Amino acid sequence: MPEPGNDGDLLPIERFYDLTLVSELSLSPDGERVAFVVEESEREADERRQSVCVVPADGSRSPHRLSRASDAGSPKWSPDGTRLGVLAARERDSELAVTDTDDDSEGDDAAAESEDTGDGSEADDEPKSQVWVFDLEVGGDARQVTDREEGVNEFDWGPESERIVVSARDPTDEEREHLEARREGEAPIETERLQHKFDGAGWLDTVTTYLFVIDVETRDKRRLDDAYGSGAYESITGLQPTWVSETEIAFLSNPLENPDDSAVMDLYLADAESGAVERITDGDLTVGTIEAAPAESETRLAFGADEPENWCIPTQVYAWDGESYESLTADLDRTLTRNASLCWIDDESLLTTIADEAHTRPCRVDTNGEVERVGGAIVDDASIAAVDAQGGTVALALSHPSEGLDVHTIGLDALDGSGDGETSSGKRGGKRDLQRVTALNDDLLEEEVMPECRRVSYESDGHEIDAIAYLPPEFDPSDPETHPLVVSIHGGPISYDSPEFSFEYGVLASRGYVVLCPNYRGGTSYGRAFAEELYGQWGSVEVEDIVRGIKHLVERGWADPDRVFGRGFSYGGIAQGYLVTQTDVLTAAAPEHGIYDLRSAFGTDDSHVRMEAEFGLPWEDEEGFRTSSSITQAGNIDTPLLVTAGGEDWRCPPSQSEQLYIAARKQGVEAKLLVYPDEHHNVGxxxxxxxxxKQLTAWYERHDPARGTEEE
Known part of the structure; x- marks a missing residue:
């Protein structure tokens, strides 16, 4: 590794192109192979590309890249372990083209689908996501199984490995005609939906998403007419089709009279043969992940669910035995992590991940309600990005601040407690038994220095607040020299920070910044009461906790109080709005994709259901909306602002950033507005x-008083 501390040790921002990320994991049923999704940059095309790879769980061979033709994801093994299904948007299978040419006997619907080659319309000529299946016994390229004109959203294998169920949009002739006109720019936007748009999807239409049962070999398909999606949260949860038995498929939908005005997503069971549908939950939950139980279990299935009116209540694991459902984690007071998997490890126990005091912890949940934290040593200094368990093996995507993001495996017994001894969590870990099976960023890490990470704690208003600090090279926490500080504020606010591999924090630390990530009140991982401290009163306790964290590092000699810079996306941007209107702690701020006027955001964003649940309606509770809108105190702004927005961000519309920018400029405060025209609520x-x-680091340097003195 290079010697840290010199100008030559700055992490070049262009090395972002060399960054490889890993997301989804899928273990084969015997636990011997891991399929995973890697995301890499294609420099010339300026795109992030996804590929599916497979690696032996014992690390005996290097990963093999299965998908090479185009983006692919959502890998799922057939129950017999011989095939791997993926979702991929690629050129149409030549076998289908030949079949369509030789056999036109399937009727008008098949002809319509074949004419546009599964791409929707001439104006929308990008390939749609379809199910492709790799036969890992025979080898060779994947075979296309579906040919839906609007693509496939999700799929699951049937227990006999011969059928799949998919969720897919199925427009009527009238809807198809309107879609084609819209895509060709010949039709106006028309809607009568209350949930009229959604971030990443744009303006929503009325096309219904149904479940289809498909024979993998023949491609014969049958629509389950009563198994369809509905509701404001369908765009978030999807239908989650999950095969429960040879004849039963679980899925999600909203049955209420006005589904676009509710966060409810109910659990249903559809008969794969007759199409009959049974409702399982009672309109009291927002159900997310579903996992069918083993055939030997007295439980039929497990699912994760939220309370639709209050997301401060932890996401819980529920079990349904065929007659009733109950929470298995109601007494835990910890939430499942976002996109947590539910992995059956025997007929009475599941493995999942919870947010627990700024850690992402593996957790064993028994159907009798007993809960045990496991693998403590593994997550003391890292985060879990994804997990799966099969055949006595656990696969983990571990994110470590200085060691990178890689796939690891460990035996279930070792994870349960035969590992390294007691840890800070009081639970035995299995760190020494971990097997790293990928080396995705080793080239980058051999040439560049990534930051060390420390946990820090401080008191704020009688609460102990935990934070994660990323440190510059050669920084000595016990004998520090003051450094410029970037306070990085997590979004959500229903979220949390834990140690992770972050290219951005590497860039900042290599330039001499200490990066502080405070787990302020209103976030998760500390239970319901901690999260509810901020509920309905944005711009209050989180401001106090963030300011106190800054002062704590100043008092410890880590941070220079005159060189404190703000960073944060989504709620991290929103919080900066409060910081620059209520305090003077920031030397310069960089709020990204935030909301600063809750009143004008209501109805122009995609979150009216959530906002009404927390704040009411703006014409009925004007005071609540006003006091939580930083724009109402914009006259106090004297902090230079770099305000960033996405032109197609419907979570935090760009007009919000325009308002904050204009408010600052009207008062003569230095400000810059940066809008990425086609961007959603993400960094694309x-x-x-x-x-x-580059804009962020240049803004900090431009307003750094120490740098200004040096330049003079």
């Missing part, structure tokens, strides 16, 4: 990510 293509980082 590589060039945009690199441009953003």
């Amino acid at each position: 293509d590589p060039d945009r990510a690199i441009h953003r980082l």
Whole structure:
């Protein structure tokens, strides 16, 4: 590794192109192979590409890249372990083209689908996501199984490995005609939906998503007419089709009279043969992940669910025995992590992940309600990005601040407690038994220095607040020299920070910044009461906790109080709005994709259900909306602002950033507005990510008083 501390040791922002991320994991039924999704940059095309790879769980061979033709994801093994299904948007299978040419006997619907080659319309000529299946016994390229004109959203294997169920949009002739006109720019936007748009999807239409049962070999398909999606949260949860038995498929939908005005997603069971549908839950939950139980279990299935009116209540694991459902984690007071998997490890126990005091912890949940934290040593200094368990093996995507993001495996027994001894969590871990099976960023890590990470704690208003600090090279916490500080505020606010591999924090730390990530009140991982401290009163306790964290590092000699810079996306941007209107702690701020006027955001964003649940309606509770809108105190702004927005961000519309920017400029405060025209509520293509980082670091340098003195 290079010697840290010199100008030559700055992590070049352009090295973002060399970054490889890993997301989804899927273990084969025997636990011997891991399929996973890697995301890499294609520099010339300025795109992030996804590929599916497979690696032996014992690390005996290097990963093999299965998908090479185009983006692919959502890998799922057939129950017999011989095939791997993926979702991929790629050119149509030549076998289908030949079949369509030789046999036109399937009727008008098949002809319509074949004419546009599964792409929707001439104006929308990008390939749609379809199910492709790799036969891992025979080898060779994947075979296309579906040919839906609007693509496939989700799929699951039937227990006999011969059928799949998919969720897919199925427009009527009238809807198809309107979609084609819209895509060709010949039709106006028309809607009568209350949930009229959604971030990443744009303006929503009325096309219904149904479940289809498909024979993998013949491609014969049958629509289950009563198994369809509905509701404001369908765009978030999907239908989650999950095969429960040879004849039963679980899925999600909203049955209420006005589904676009509710966060409810109920659990249903559809008969794969007759199409009959049974409702399982009672309109009291927002159900997310579903996992069918083993055939030997007295439980039929497990699912994760939220309370639709109050997301501060932890996401819980529920079990349904065929007659009733109950929470298995109601007494835990910890939430499942976002996108947590539910992995059956025997007929009475599941493995999942919870947010627990700024850790992402593996957790064993028994159907009798007993809960045990496991693998403590593994997550003391890292985060779990994904997990799966099969055949006595556990696969983990571990994110470590200085060691990178890689796939690891460990035996279930070792994870349960035969590992390294007691840890800070009081639970035995299995760190020494971990097997790293990928080396995704080793080239980058051999040439660049990534930051060390420390946990820090401080008191704020009688609460102990935990934070994660990323440190510059050669920084000595016990004998520090003051450094410039970036306070990085997590979004949500229903979220939390834990140690992780972050290219952005590497860029900042290599330039001499200490990065502080405070787990302020209103976030998760500390239970319901901690999260509810902020509920309905944004701009209050989180401001106090963030300010106190800054002062704590100043008091410890880590941070220079005159060189404190704000960073944060979504609620991290929103919180900066409060910081610059209520305090003077920031030397310069960089709020990204935030909301600063809750009143004008209501109805122009995609979150009216959530906002009404927390704040009411703006014409009925004007005071609540006003006091939680930083724009109402914009006259106090004297902090230079770099305000960033996405032109197609419907979570935090760009008009919000315009308002904050204009408010600052009207008062003569230095400000810059940065809008990425086609961007949603995320950081998208590589060039945009690199441009953003360059803008961010340049803004901090421009307003750093120490740098200004040096230049003079």
